[in-house]
Amino acid sequence: MSANDLCSAARPEPDQVLVDIADYVCNTTIDSHLAYETAHYCLMDTLACGFQALDYPACTKLLGPVVPGATLPGGARVPGTSYELEPVAGAFNIGIMIRWLDFNDTWLAAEWGHPSDNLGAILALADYLSRKRVSEGGASLTMRDVLIAMIKAHEIQGVIALENSFNRVGLCHVMLVRIASTAVTAQMLGCTRDECLNAVSHAWIDGSSLRTYRHAPNTGSRKSWAAGDASSRGLFLAFIALRGEMGYPSAITAPTWGFQDVAFGKKPLKFTQGYGTYTMENILFKISFPAEFHAQTAVEAAVTLHPHVVDRVDEVERIVIKTQESGDRIINKTGPLDNPADRDHCIQYMVAIGLLKGDLQAEHYEDDVASDPRVDALRECMEVSEEERFTREYLEADKRAIGNSLQVFFKDGSATDEVVVDYPVGHRRRRDEGIPLLKAKFERYLRAKISAKKSERILALCADQESFESATVTDMMGLLQC
Numbered sequence: 469m470s471a472n473d474l475c476s477a478a479r480p481e482p483d484q485v486l487v488d489i490a491d492y493v494c495n496t497t498i499d500s501h502l503a504y505e506t507a508h509y510c511l512m513d514t515l516a517c518g519f520q521a522l523d524y525p526a527c528t529k530l531l532g533p534v535v536p537g538a539t540l541p542g543g544a545r546v547p548g549t550s551y552e553l554e555p556v557a558g559a560f561n562i563g564i565m566i567r568w569l570d571f572n573d574t575w576l577a578a579e580w581g582h583p584s585d586n587l588g589a590i591l592a593l594a595d596y597l598s599r600k601r602v603s604e605g606g607a608s609l610t611m612r613d614v615l616i617a618m619i620k621a622h623e624i625q626g627v628i629a630l631e632n633s634f635n636r637v638g639l640c641h642v643m644l645v646r647i648a649s650t651a652v653t654a655q656m657l658g659c660t661r662d663e664c665l666n667a668v669s670h671a672w673i674d675g676s677s678l679r680t681y682r683h684a685p686n687t688g689s690r691k692s693w694a695a696g697d698a699s700s701r702g703l704f705l706a707f708i709a710l711r712g713e714m715g716y717p718s719a720i721t722a723p724t725w726g727f728q729d730v731a732f733g734k735k736p737l738k739f740t741q742g743y744g745t746y747t748m749e750n751i752l753f754k755i756s757f758p759a760e761f762h763a764q765t766a767v768e769a770a771v772t773l774h775p776h777v778v779d780r781v782d783e784v785e786r787i788v789i790k791t792q793e794s795g796d797r798i799i800n801k802t803g804p805l806d807n808p809a810d811r812d813h814c815i816q817y818m819v820a821i822g823l824l825k826g827d828l829q830a831e832h833y834e835d836d837v838a839s840d841p842r843v844d845a846l847r848e849c850m851e852v853s854e855e856e857r858f859t860r861e862y863l864e865a866d867k868r869a870i871g872n873s874l875q876v877f878f879k880d881g882s883a884t885d886e887v888v889v890d891y892p893v894g895h896r897r898r899r900d901e902g903i904p905l906l907k908a909k910f911e912r913y914l915r916a917k918i919s920a921k922k923s924e925r926i927l928a929l930c931a932d933q934e935s936f937e938s939a940t941v942t943d944m945m946g947l948l949q950c
Contacts, residue, residue, distance in 0.1 A: 482665050482717040485737055489624055489647070490664040492743040493655040494947040498619050503745035507615040507622075508936055509903060510573055512910040513753055514584040515547060515948070517572045518565030520830065520915040522548050526808075527568040530693060531561050542599050544592035547948035548917040549793040555596040559649075561702045563588030563696025569830045570692070570812050571758035573751050573894075575622075576862065576870060579629035580761070580794070581641035583747060585695035586621035587728045589649040589703040592616060592876050593656055598941040611944055612937035617652045619748045624648040626747025628709070631738040635679060635798070639731060643676035649702025657710050666715025670705045672727050673719045684801050687810040750868065753894030755905045757828040761796035762864075763815045765889035766872035770822025772887050777823045786877040788886075789819060790855035792862045792870065808833035819874065820846040833890050861890070870895070 498504070510729060523529045532551055533539055539551065544558030551561060566572050566585060574582045591614065598608035634641060650671040654664045677697075681690040709715070720727045720737065729737060757767045779786065791800075801814040811817045811833045813880040820843045821832045831837065858871035875886040893902045910930070915923045926947050929939050 473556055479749050480718045480722075480936065482669075483720045485720050485739075486665050486668050486717070488660060488739075488743065489651050489668050490661050492624070493620055493651045494661045494664055496620070496743065498616050498745060499617075500745040500749065501566060503619045503748045504612075504615055504937070505933060506748050506751060507618045508930070509753070509906055509931055510584055510618065510622075510748070510751060511587065511611075511614070512930055513755075513906050514572050514587050516910040516913040517567075517569060519548050519917040520561065520571065521565045521568035523919055524568060524830070526689060527564060527692070530564055533557055534560075540932050542603065544596045545945045545949045547945070548950060549590075550773035550950050553592075555592045556700050556704050556707070558592030558596070559589040559700035560693075560696045562591055563699040564693045565696075567695045568692045570760060571674060571754050571830070573753050574761040575626045575629055575747060575751060576761060576794070576868065577626070577630045578633040578863075579641055581625060581633060581646065582627060582695065583622040583625045583645075583648070583751065584618070585642070585645045585699055586625065586652065586702075587618060588650045588696055588699035589653050590617045590621065592657070593653050593703055593706075594941045595945045597656065598945075602942055608940035608942040609659075610693075610937065611939045611941060613656075614941060615937065617656060619745055620655075620743075621648040621652045622747040623745060624651055625742045626751075627739065627743055628737075631740055632732075634676060634732070637731065637733050638679055639676035640679045640682065640694060642694045643674070645673075645695050645700040646674060646702045646705075647671040649699045650705045651702075654701045654706035654709055657706055659706065659710050661887075662715075663709045663712075665717075666713065667721040669704050669715040669717065670709070670713075671702060673716055674701065674705075675727065675731050681807050681809075682813060683798070684803070684810070687813055688807060689809050691809055736753075752868075752870070752892070752896075753902060753906055754892075755894045755902050755909060756832045756892065757818075758812070759818050759828055760799050760813050760815075761892075762792060762799055762870060763818045763872070764894070765870055765893035766795075766815055766874060767818050767822045768889045768892065769864070769872060769874035769887040770819045771828075773825055773874060773876060773884050774823055774826035776884050780878060781824070781846065783878045783880065784846065784849050784876060785879045787819070787823075787846065787850045788873075788875045788877070789815060789850060789852045790873045791815065791852060791858060792872075793854050793859040794862065795858075795872070796852060796854045802847070805838065814847075815845065815852060816847040816850045819850065820844075821875075858890075868895075895908045918948065918950070 544555040625648040654667040861869040871890040873888040
């Protein structure tokens with residue numbers, strides 16, 4: 469490229485990445501029964517995570533309008549609460565609830581993330597639009613419309629993540645939530661293809677927050693609301709695109725000033741497949757444990773070894789954990805752990821709790837449990853290293869395994885068996901085992917926050933795919949609110 473080209477003010481054609489996203493959300497019909505079925509389970513699972521988060525004051529203190537009193541009768545309703553908010557604030561609220569306990573779905577590839585985070589924007593906008601239409605004599609959106617938006621948001625986030633590692637350049641995966649939320653909500657709002665292009669260009673120009681809050685020595689609770697922030701930002705960008713705000717066609721590829729040169733190490737984004745329904749069909753559910761996903765199988769191994777270790781903690785000499793490269797890089801953490809967010813990103817802590825408790829639940833990250841001296845005593849015995857097979861199979865498209873192994877050695881020279889777990893319960897390869905547990909998770913946390921009468925109605929709707937899809941958004945959101 470010549471110096472004259474770099475100085476030219478001629479507007480280029482839109483980047484292909486932007487075009488592909490806009491064409492997908494505007495023109496693609498979703499006809500995969502498996503994708504709809506999985507999205508239905510995903511919505512149930514995601515709401516369960518949100519309801520459970522309402523037990524934690526650290527989460528609920530952030531809910532409600534940003535400015536006290538700035539509610540919106542007829543606006544977006546926040547499940548499990550009485551809040552009615554303008555939809556951008558509603559998206560932030562729902563997004564916080566979804567992600568607070570690190571218990572919603574996960575996608576693992578070159579980049580990772582939690583595509584159900586997009587439900588914050590999708591559900592808030594769907595409720596707002598539906599209530600507005602009904603008040604004007606029109607019809608509500610249906611839950612099938614919500615599932616379509618979820619499938620497309622999952623796919624955008626998941627396909628971008630397959631070959632592009634943003635974490636390796638220090639960027640947080642929530643940027644993909646913002647991009648996906650922007651795209652699908654722009655389409656829901658009725659934006660034209662060109663307006664969708666404009667909206668998505670803004671989402672890329674925003675870049676990303678740093679991963680600072682996810683790693684030692686700064687791990688903190690922002691990681692629990694960062695996705696809500698990203699989802700609400702995506703909805704904001706969709707709204708201004710609908711008003712006619714201009715876009716930036718080479719937001720990604722512009723020399724010097726585009727996303728690739730500024731934030732991605734001057735490397736081009738890579739794609740090996742187009743957008744369809746792959747991500748939703750293969751999504752990973754966190755069913756057994758509210759734990760960072762790279763450690764799910766390690767905790768399962770620890771729970772298996774719990775009976776052989778819990779009465780011999782003082783005799784433990786060494787604990788060997790083998791994990792994937794990603795797990796070794798992001799959750800292998802020694803030294804003091806400052807808060808619950810710090811602990812649920814530490815494989816040693818999660819394994820220690822599994823060995824001691826025979827389980828791992830959200831309350832196990834709190835200070836009263838962490839203060840048990842046996843926890844740090846076990847952590848100090850642990851050796852964490854990468855296992856090449858786990859790393860290789862983690863990236864293989866036909867496996868997408870998340871393997872870990874665990875073995876405990878005692879001072880008398882004896883040892884437990886080495887327990888190897890390649891696929892967690894929430895993996896597609898263990899769907900038959902996982903879905904009944906997912907349904908039980910949903911019912912448990914639903915009944916804890918919603919009245920018995922409403923809970924029975926919701927459970928009846930969710931029990932049948934056709935009934936669920938045909939339910940109106942206004943009716944469902946009314947049932948979900950306190």
